[in-house]
Amino acid sequence: MRIHFTGIAGAGMSAVALMLRDAGHEISGSDEDVFPPMSTYVEGLGFPFHRRFDAANLPANLDILILGTSAKLGAESNPEVIEARARGARVTTFAEMLGKVTSGRLTTVVAGSFGKSTCTALMAHILLQAGADPGWMVGAISPSLPATGHWGGGDVVLEGDEYIVSATDRRSKFALYHPDHLLLTSLVHDHVNVFPTFAEYESPFLDLLRGLPAQGVAVMRDHPAIRAVAHETRARVVWYDTAPCDGWFSRDVVYGETTRFDLIGPGGRKIPLTTQLLGAHNVENIVGVAAFLLERELVSEAALVAGLASFAGIRRRLDRLTTTSAVPVIEGFGSSYEKAHSAIGAMRLHYPSRPLVVVFEPHTFSWRSRDALSWYDTVFSGASRVLICPPPVHGADSHHQSSHEEIVARTRAAGVPVEAVASREQATTALSNLKGDEVVLLLSSGPLLGLPDSLPPVFDRLYGQPAYA
Numbered sequence: 001m002r003i004h005f006t007g008i009a010g011a012g013m014s015a016v017a018l019m020l021r022d023a024g025h026e027i028s029g030s031d032e033d034v035f036p037p038m039s040t041y042v043e044g045l046g047f048p049f050h051r052r053f054d055a056a057n058l059p060a061n062l063d064i065l066i067l068g069t070s071a072k073l074g075a076e077s078n079p080e081v082i083e084a085r086a087r088g089a090r091v092t093t094f095a096e097m098l099g100k101v102t103s104g105r106l107t108t109v110v111a112g113s114f115g116k117s118t119c120t121a122l123m124a125h126i127l128l129q130a131g132a133d134p135g136w137m138v139g140a141i142s143p144s145l146p147a148t149g150h151w152g153g154g155d156v157v158l159e160g161d162e163y164i165v166s167a168t169d170r171r172s173k174f175a176l177y178h179p180d181h182l183l184l185t186s187l188v189h190d191h192v193n194v195f196p197t198f199a200e201y202e203s204p205f206l207d208l209l210r211g212l213p214a215q216g217v218a219v220m221r222d223h224p225a226i227r228a229v230a231h232e233t234r235a236r237v238v239w240y241d242t243a244p245c246d247g248w249f250s251r252d253v254v255y256g257e258t259t260r261f262d263l264i265g266p267g268g269r270k271i272p273l274t275t276q277l278l279g280a281h282n283v284e285n286i287v288g289v290a291a292f293l294l295e296r297e298l299v300s301e302a303a304l305v306a307g308l309a310s311f312a313g314i315r316r317r318l319d320r321l322t323t324t325s326a327v328p329v330i331e332g333f334g335s336s337y338e339k340a341h342s343a344i345g346a347m348r349l350h351y352p353s354r355p356l357v358v359v360f361e362p363h364t365f366s367w368r369s370r371d372a373l374s375w376y377d378t379v380f381s382g383a384s385r386v387l388i389c390p391p392p393v394h395g396a397d398s399h400h401q402s403s404h405e406e407i408v409a410r411t412r413a414a415g416v417p418v419e420a421v422a423s424r425e426q427a428t429t430a431l432s433n434l435k436g437d438e439v440v441l442l443l444s445s446g447p448l449l450g451l452p453d454s455l456p457p458v459f460d461r462l463y464g465q466p467a468y469a
Contacts (some may be wrong), residue, residue, distance in 0.1 A: 007068025279346025
């Protein structure tokens with residue numbers, strides 16, 4: 001089939017496009033106002049990619065148009081959607097398409113409020129290194145995987161997003177994925193713009209658990225919110241955590257450039273593991289993936305150890321962007337409170353003696369919503385200085401949008417030294433007079449004024465060794 005993706009630079013969109021190309025379909029796509037790393041990634045994928053929306057972008061004899069969920073795409077007013085409908089082509093979403101094409105394959109969904117991308121990528125990488133041929137869809141770029149999406153010939157591993165399918169389809173994306181097995185990492189209220197209460201947020205997860213077959217395996221983090229709903233599934237439940245539990249857990253963790261710990265399993269099983277990933281939350285992710293793979297006997301202990309040691313993580317999840325600077329610039333993914341809080345916690349864990357400077361962009365609807373202003377009361381705890389960029393305005397009229405001034409004022413009221421920055425130049429200037437003993441964390445799920453690309457060479461020049469050794 002000839003399939004066009006409107007909004008192809010979305011992480012899930014490009015991953016599904018790659019899966020469908022692997023499956024033999026002809027792919028093209030378009031997007032506007034996109035930014036690295038996804039924009040440069042999509043440009044290198046080898047199929048037609050247009051940098052603006054135009055009816056002329058659609059291929060002749062178009063069969064299907066897949067429309068992304070971002071508010072900036074314009075939905076039904078998008079010229080590509082209008083043209084596709086005029087031609088009689090089917091218009092659908094990537095979640096619907098993914099659920100349809102993987103129907104009948106043995107499917108694992110990785111779901112949760114956080115940790116999904118890392119766990120999905122890690123699972124696919126270990127299986128691949130062990131000689132399997134998995135299919136996968138990961139909503140982020142990993143240098144350890146050849147692509148974010150792959151059709152494969154074996155079991156398929158899908159990152160299961162709880163966010164809604166589209167503005168007109170309020171089901172969670174993972175509701176369309178028919179999993180046989182589940183890895184559930186977390187259950188913490190998020191996406192307040194579409195799930196105003198925790199009960200509303202929890203509801204699709206309950207349906208996910210209920211839909212698992214009795215012969216399936218549900219590997220779940222030992223957390224009160226998950227324990228409270230575990231009875232909803234017929235599948236065999238396996239628990240994991242970073243504290244001792246009646247399942248799999250980590251012990252004797254030693255953090256460093258290479259972090260080491262013992263994985264403890266049922267019956268006193270003990271497996272020494274090493275990882276390049278930063279933070280306690282990544283130890284938790286590793287334990288969950290290891291428990292899943294070993295419980296299902298998909299890899300040997302040796303393959304697990306080797307695959308984990310060679311896994312380089314995923315982009316925007318605590319990547320060090322500088323090379324020679326004595327002040328490290330590290331990029332985290334701050335799409336929610338828990339993700340931002342975990343990234344800040346990892347910085348305090350790995351750089352305990354360095355003042356932490358955070359540059360933050362409130363990009364997602366949740367961070368921009370007045371309904372979630374309380375997040376700013378505690379999220380930056382442990383930071384010595386916070387620079388806050390303006391929130392974007394796309395989709396602002398669809399929820400209770402906060403202003404830049406409100407966000408800065410709320411953060412300042414929490415007792416955090418905070419500065420409002422409105423441009424890349426202003427942010428760079430504010431960071432050009434550091435003492436040289438700090439660590440800088442960039443936090444956003446958006447472009448962050450282009451700072452992830454522009455700031456590292458500035459730091460390598462200003463704070464390069466040996467002046468700040």
